[in-house]
Amino acid sequence: MTQPLYTVRQLAYVVRDMDAALKYWVDVLKVGPFFLYEHCPLENQRYLGQPSNVDVTLALGNSGDLQIELIFQHDQTPSVYKEFLDAGRVGVHHFGLMPEDYKAACAQYRALGHEAAFECTVSGAELVYFDTVKTIGHYTELWDNNDVFKKLFLIVENAAKGWDGTNPVRPGPL
Numbered sequence: 819m820t821q822p823l824y825t826v827r828q829l830a831y832v833v834r835d836m837d838a839a840l841k842y843w844v845d846v847l848k849v850g851p852f853f854l855y856e857h858c859p860l861e862n863q864r865y866l867g868q869p870s871n872v873d874v875t876l877a878l879g880n881s882g883d884l885q886i887e888l889i890f891q892h893d894q895t896p897s898v899y900k901e902f903l904d905a906g907r908v909g910v911h912h913f914g915l916m917p918e919d920y921k922a923a924c925a926q927y928r929a930l931g932h933e934a935a936f937e938c939t940v941s942g943a944e945l946v947y948f949d950t951v952k953t954i955g956h957y958t959e960l961w962d963n964n965d966v967f968k969k970l971f972l973i974v975e976n977a978a979k980g981w982d983g984t985n986p987v988r989p990g991p992l
Contacts, residue, residue: 821883823963824923827971828914830887830959832899832907836875839888843879844986849886851977852879855990857892860938865897867934872897878970878990880978885914885971898936898947898957912947912957920944920962927958941966 821827833839843849855876863870872895877888889911891899902911917923924946928934932948935957939945943966947957961967973991 821971823916823918826884826913826915828885828887828959829910830889830912830914831909832889832891832902832911834890834903836877836888836890839890840877840987843886843888844983847881848983849881849978850879850983850986851981852877852886852888852987853974853977853990854987858940858990860940861942863936863938864934865895865936870897870936871895872899874899876990877987878974880975882978883975885974887914910956912959914959914961916961916963916967918963920960923960924948927960932958943967 831839840852844852855878858874858876860872860874863872865872873892875890875892879886889899891897891903894900899911924934927948927950932950932953934946935949936947937945943964944962945959945967947959950956950958970991977988
């Protein structure tokens with residue numbers, strides 16, 4: 819990951835149709851390649867403080883240094899994704915940042931009155947979505963400053979450099 823810490827690293831969109839979304843982002847916006855994580859294993863999920871088990875497919879691709887994430891929810895489990903769609907919303911669902919000190923940044927968001935709306939781990943690395951909707955119009959995702967995320971984001975970023983449009987959707991690494 820070449821972006822400096824605590825910069826907006828990712829823009830994420832919840833989509834109703836992953837195939838259509840991928841086609842638009844690749845064919846029209848020339849973003850890619852995308853790495854697809856079907857039924858992504860999000861561990862230790864908590865939605866509004868309660869245990870959860872939402873089933874999502876994620877696609878990660880870069881436009882320059884900015885990562886684009888597309889999220890499709892397969893089930894009707896209550897979640898930050900379902901509530902977004904149920905409210906008739908479209909557009910940016912959240913942006914993602916990696917603070918230098920994850921725990922201190924989480925404490926800062928809590929002190930500002932932002933509730934942890936969704937939390938989970940990916941390969942043991944923590945992430946959290948804070949409810950910043952009333953403040954900035956969408957959620958804010960923080961990732962633990964962890965090699966799991968750094969390595970993944972570097973793979974996605976490097977694949978986009980000089981990408982010639984071939985093999986636009988690939989299985990997700992890791």
